[in-house]
Amino acid sequence: MDEELxxxxxxxxxxxLATGQGSYERRSPKGxxxxxxxxxxxxxxxxxxxxxxxxxxxxLLAHAEECLLHYAAARRCLExxxxxxxxxxxxxxxxxxxxxxxxxxxxxxxxxxTQLKELGDFLEQKQNEALFERSxxxxxxxxxxxxxxxxxxxxEGLRRNGG
Numbered sequence: 363m364d365e366e367l368x369x370x371x372x373x374x375x376x377x378x379l380a381t382g383q384g385s386y387e388r389r390s391p392k393g394x395x396x397x398x399x400x401x402x403x404x405x406x407x408x409x410x411x412x413x414x415x416x417x418x419x420x421x422l423l424a425h426a427e428e429c430l431l432h433y434a435a436a437r438r439c440l441e442x443x444x445x446x447x448x449x450x451x452x453x454x455x456x457x458x459x460x461x462x463x464x465x466x467x468x469x470x471x472x473x474x475x476t477q478l479k480e481l482g483d484f485l486e487q488k489q490n491e492a493l494f495e496r497s498x499x500x501x502x503x504x505x506x507x508x509x510x511x512x513x514x515x516x517x518e519g520l521r522r523n524g525g
Contacts, residue, residue: 370422406419427439440458470519
């Protein structure tokens, strides 16, 4: 691995720590980490445009996309890394399955990670106010406030995913 890619790996590690995310069931990254993640992502793309992409560079890009909750892009990057490496490593295959699972989950939810975080913040605020009822009343209110027309599909996706 060359020095520039080592530097990008270190920067990605720093950005990943700043997200406040765990390894599994990622949530929206902390706001201050997003510019750093975007910078690493852009630099990795430029790096691969100027050199022959390697399995390592594709894995790093997959990780950056994962941290940004871009699971479809992360899956495609990891598939390229696996193809270039010529090996079907258990760790890669496990990660690939996780990307595919999360990609389907996010499609099912319809909301973007940002919207889901906003909804969570809204519901938390309502919970801190007087009496909070355990229904979709406030979720429906938020969907109406945001002008999301297919509320029933969103609610069904939330139900299927433990909402």
